[in-house]
Each structure stands twice: as C-alpha cells, then as structure tokens.
Amino acid sequence: MANSPRCDSFDRRAFFRTSAAGIAGASLMGMTACSEETDGPAPDRSAILPDTPASPTDEAWAPVRAHFILERGTAYMNNASLGMPPGIVAEAVADGYRAISTEPLHGKHDLQDQIAQVVLPTLARTFGADVTEMSLTRNATEALHLQSLSLALSPGDEVLITTQEHPAGHKPWMVRATRQGITVREVFIPSPLVSTEDVITRFAAEITERTRAVAFCHVTRGGHRYPVRELCAFARTRELVSLVDGAQAVGQFPIDLHDLGCDAYSASMHKWMFGPVGTGFLYIRAGARDRFIPEFVPGPATTGAEYAPPGTADFPVRAALATSLAFVERIGLENVEARCRYLSDYLKESLSGLDGCTLLSGPRERSAPGSTIFQLDGLNALESVPLLEELARTHIDEHQRDGHDAIRVSTHVYNTRTEIDRLMEGLHAARS
Ligand SMILES: Cc1ncc(COP(=O)(O)O)c(C=O)c1O
The missing domain is CATH 3.90.1150.10 (Aspartate Aminotransferase, domain 1)
Structure with a gap:
C-alpha cells in the first residue's frame, strides 16, 4: 500500500501490544506493526497521526491530505456516497486480517477485545453517548432497518416520515405498513428547507391521535440539515418517539447524541468518518429501550448491543475503526x-x-x-x-x-x- 511500509512476517503480539497502548497507538497499528520487536514497551506511534490543523486553509490541511492514498490526478468529490479512509485505516484492516489469518483463535479474541475496549468506548465518547447505547452495524441502512423494525407499534398506529428520506429510511416502514398495518405518512418538506419553524409546523400539521413516532434525516442526501434538536424536543412534547437517520451528518460536524435528544440514531462510518467500507452504528437511548423491542433476544434489551444481529462479524474491519476514530479525534x-x-x-x-x-x-x-x-x-x-x-x-x-x-x-x-x-x-x- 502506498505510503506504508510492508513486511514479510506478521507479529501478532506486537500488533496488539501496540493497540493496547490506547487510542493513539491503536490507530497506528497498521503502519509498522510487522517490524516491531516482540518484547519491550509499545512504541509511541502518535507522531504518525497528522497534527491538528491550525486553520481551514489548503496549506494547513496539506499534511492531512498526505494521509490519503487516492491515485494522483483524480479529484474525489463524492463523499456523500462513499468516503475515503486514510492509508493507515486501510493498513489497519489489512493487519487485522493478517492477525486473524496468522493465528485465528487469538487473532479473533484480540480483535474482539479491540472492538470492545477501544472502538465502542471511543465511538460513544465521540458522539456523546454511553457505551451501552451503541452497537456496530455494517452501514446506516442496516441500522435504520434495526431501529425502524424494532419500534413497538400496534396495527393502526401511525409514523410520520418526510418526503426527503433515503430508501433506507423509507423501506423498513413500508415493510411494517404491509405486514403489520402500520400507517406511514410522508410530511412534505421543501428543498431547500425554509426554516426550523416551517419544518416543525409541517410535522405538527400531520400529527393525529394515532401518531406514535417521527423519523427524519439529520442531513439529507441533498445536504439539507434538519433542526434535529428542536424536532426531537417537539416530539417529546407530543410523546412521540424520534428516530434519526444520521448517515450524512456523522463526521461533518460535532454531534452530541444526548444533547440532540433523539431516541434512536443510525449512521454510516464509511462516508464522512474515514471508516473502512462496511461500518456504521446504531444508537438507542438507554431511557428509550422499552420503546424498541430487540429482534434477537427473548426479553427486553438491557444493552444497545442486543439490537444488532448476533454472530461472527467482520472483526478486522470493525477493529480498524479505532484508527479512523483516532484520526478524527486528532484533527477534531x-x-x-x-x-x-x-x-x-x-x-x-x-x-x-x-x-x-x-x-x-x-x-x-x-x-x-x-x-x-x-x-x-x-x-x-x-x-x-x-x-x-x-x-x-x-x-x-x-x-x-x-x-x-x-x-x-x-x-x-x-x-x-x-x-x-x-x-x-x-x-x-x-x-x-
Ligand atoms: C441520508 C442517507 N441515509 C442512509 C444512507 C445509507 O447509508 P449506507 O450506505 O451506510 O447504508 C445514505 C447513503 O447514501 C444516505 O444518504
């Protein structure tokens, strides 16, 4: 891989010792893991992360740009579809696979530890949530299906969505409408948005005594930014559950999920968060767990992880999120x-x-x-x-x-x- 040293033999112990050094170390595990000595203290790799840019200019961001391995001469301006991870994230995925291929048993356990001890706590901290409220998914679409399909509803109940939803924010509700007799109504929202008051007024006008939930994007595919905090506060006053599609928002600006006040939030990590392809998360507010019935456990959910499909996951990809999160944390x-x-x-x-x-x-x-x-x-x-x-x-x-x-x-x-x-x-x- 361009910009990254290669090696002939992989040293699993050094690789995970590095990751255990904390988020900065974990973020760099892919860069030189294979050349490490097996004994001695983990090296300080934090110098490999870019410095925090001092201003928004091209000059100040040139060192950050140097971390991306896009072929020369191509300009990539389609990040809302799929973003680009920096080279160190691609290397972290490769090294995770190398670890699991060199020693499957320990490799798997080490990657699982990395996910539980580094990725999930960092993710929760980055987005102002408790770690027990977060679960990893393959993408925002999966998370949106999990949140929409698990909402406790009875036949005849209504859900309001908008005319600007992505198919992933629309389809799960169609499943519920068809199979369970849930009424799904679309609130027309003009593009561009008119004002916060206009969005709220349009929702308010559609609410009936059967309305139980509102679902909308934080940022739409067209880049329109919804007044999420205000909409969630409004939903609370009407005792409605609020479900947010954050696929386009996460990674573009700071987000504090507790402060937003939503009950559920789904996101991609592979658009704006520099995550490897096939990563996303689902947040279910701890206090809202009684409103979401988990699909995969018999009783009520006691932790956010119970909303996600169980079983063997793409551990190397998920573990590499430690690198993406460290990168984001460093640049701010x-x-x-x-x-x-x-x-x-x-x-x-x-x-x-x-x-x-x-x-x-x-x-x-x-x-x-x-x-x-x-x-x-x-x-x-x-x-x-x-x-x-x-x-x-x-x-x-x-x-x-x-x-x-x-x-x-x-x-x-x-x-x-x-x-x-x-x-x-x-x-x-x-x-x-
Ligand atoms: C608003 C919105 N929601 C959901 C998605 C689906 O995201 P993912 O590809 O991570 O499943 C997208 C993807 O473009 C999107 O723009």
Missing part, C-alpha cells in the same frame, strides 16, 4: 466542519459566477458543510457525472430528486481549492 470534528465549510463556501462563490446556475443548498444553519447541490441550465445532472470524470477527472454525483435535476458536489477535508477550480473548468467545458 470542529476543524473538519470549518474546513468543509471553507471549501464549500469557495465552491458556492465560484458557482455564483456561472451563468444559468441555481444554487439549491440552504444557508449555513440549514445546510451541511460538505455537500453542495445546484442546477445548471443546459446540463443534465445524470450525464454530468461521467462527463466531469472525462473532462476534469473529478468524481461528483447527481441529485435528481426533490423536484431537482441537480448536481451534488460533496467535498471533504482532503479536497482543495485547486481541485474546485478544475471542477469549474470541467463544468464550463461540459456545457459547451
């Missing part, structure tokens, strides 16, 4: 937010000079920092995706929904203004 989510905003502000400013361009992202308080959507007269969004790859070697996505034929550009910390300039040239060329 508030700095990620500022950096993402810095880049999307520059993109928006550049788009404002483009004839026939309509920006569809809302203002700061109602938009995610990293995702920008816009329509361009004379350019079909679906066709723009391969065109931009061909003309500017830049990956973007279409957003043909919510009544738009929009292009979505989702920039993360490793993108640069130069790449945005190249995207703009590509957009000009694509239209001509």
Whole structure:
C-alpha cells in the first residue's frame, strides 16, 4: 500500500501490544506493526497521526491530505456516497486480517477485545453517548432497518416520515405498513428547507391521535440539515418517539447524541468518518429501550448491543475503526466542519459566477458543510457525472430528486481549492 511500509512476517503480539497502548497507538497499528520487536514497551506511534490543523486553509490541511492514498490526478468529490479512509485505516484492516489469518483463535479474541475496549468506548465518547447505547452495524441502512423494525407499534398506529428520506429510511416502514398495518405518512418538506419553524409546523400539521413516532434525516442526501434538536424536543412534547437517520451528518460536524435528544440514531462510518467500507452504528437511548423491542433476544434489551444481529462479524474491519476514530479525534470534528465549510463556501462563490446556475443548498444553519447541490441550465445532472470524470477527472454525483435535476458536489477535508477550480473548468467545458 502506498505510503506504508510492508513486511514479510506478521507479529501478532506486537500488533496488539501496540493497540493496547490506547487510542493513539491503536490507530497506528497498521503502519509498522510487522517490524516491531516482540518484547519491550509499545512504541509511541502518535507522531504518525497528522497534527491538528491550525486553520481551514489548503496549506494547513496539506499534511492531512498526505494521509490519503487516492491515485494522483483524480479529484474525489463524492463523499456523500462513499468516503475515503486514510492509508493507515486501510493498513489497519489489512493487519487485522493478517492477525486473524496468522493465528485465528487469538487473532479473533484480540480483535474482539479491540472492538470492545477501544472502538465502542471511543465511538460513544465521540458522539456523546454511553457505551451501552451503541452497537456496530455494517452501514446506516442496516441500522435504520434495526431501529425502524424494532419500534413497538400496534396495527393502526401511525409514523410520520418526510418526503426527503433515503430508501433506507423509507423501506423498513413500508415493510411494517404491509405486514403489520402500520400507517406511514410522508410530511412534505421543501428543498431547500425554509426554516426550523416551517419544518416543525409541517410535522405538527400531520400529527393525529394515532401518531406514535417521527423519523427524519439529520442531513439529507441533498445536504439539507434538519433542526434535529428542536424536532426531537417537539416530539417529546407530543410523546412521540424520534428516530434519526444520521448517515450524512456523522463526521461533518460535532454531534452530541444526548444533547440532540433523539431516541434512536443510525449512521454510516464509511462516508464522512474515514471508516473502512462496511461500518456504521446504531444508537438507542438507554431511557428509550422499552420503546424498541430487540429482534434477537427473548426479553427486553438491557444493552444497545442486543439490537444488532448476533454472530461472527467482520472483526478486522470493525477493529480498524479505532484508527479512523483516532484520526478524527486528532484533527477534531470542529476543524473538519470549518474546513468543509471553507471549501464549500469557495465552491458556492465560484458557482455564483456561472451563468444559468441555481444554487439549491440552504444557508449555513440549514445546510451541511460538505455537500453542495445546484442546477445548471443546459446540463443534465445524470450525464454530468461521467462527463466531469472525462473532462476534469473529478468524481461528483447527481441529485435528481426533490423536484431537482441537480448536481451534488460533496467535498471533504482532503479536497482543495485547486481541485474546485478544475471542477469549474470541467463544468464550463461540459456545457459547451
Ligand atoms: C441520508 C442517507 N441515509 C442512509 C444512507 C445509507 O447509508 P449506507 O450506505 O451506510 O447504508 C445514505 C447513503 O447514501 C444516505 O444518504
């Protein structure tokens, strides 16, 4: 793997001794694990993590960018679909597999320990939750199914969702509607959002005496940021359960789940959190466990882990989340937010000079920092995706929904203004 030393033989003991050194050590276990001596204290590998950037500029983030192993010349601006882990995360996955292949029995136990003792506590701390409220999933879709399918409901009960849900936030409710006679109603939410009051008023107007729960995105696929705290507080006043899809929110800005006040929250770790592909989490608030019936244990859930499918899991992938979390902790989510905003502000400013361009992202308080959507007269969004790859070697996505034929550009910390300039040239060329 580029940027990372290779080795011929793998030293499992050194590998896990390193990870036991704590989150900074654990985060680096993939980098040089195989060259370690088997005895002696674990080395301090914290120098391999990037320094915390001092400002949002490209210069300040260049050392962070250097951690990503994307092929040279390609600009990746489709993070809202799938993000990119840094090289050390890819190495951590590889080393986990090496550990389990070299010594399956101990390798498995060591990886399980890593997940229980490092990954889950760090995850809980990062997102302001208790460790017993968290469980790991393969992605947000799995978590959304677990939270929606486990909600205690009776035939005739109603659930309100919005017109902006991802299929993963929609399908599990269709299952319940079809099989159990639950009424699912969609609250129309305009794109872009109008205001916090408007969102709440639209929900309030749809509530009936049979309504039991509200489910909505923290950030939609189009990058619209919902007033989650306010909506959850509103739901509580009506004694409704609140279920949130955080797939697009987690990793773009700091999130404190207890402060948000939701009852359930589902997220991806492989979009904005630098996690390896196939990682996500489910949060069920401890005080809300009586509202969610676990699928996999006979009685009421006593811990969040009981909501997740049991059995052998992709331990090397999950254990590598220790590395992603250490990386995020080092650069700081508030700095990620500022950096993402810095880049999307520059993109928006550049788009404002483009004839026939309509920006569809809302203002700061109602938009995610990293995702920008816009329509361009004379350019079909679906066709723009391969065109931009061909003309500017830049990956973007279409957003043909919510009544738009929009292009979505989702920039993360490793993108640069130069790449945005190249995207703009590509957009000009694509239209001509
Ligand atoms: C809003 C939203 N929810 C859920 C998902 C599903 O996420 P995952 O791919 O992790 O299952 C996505 C993916 O794009 C999304 O944008």
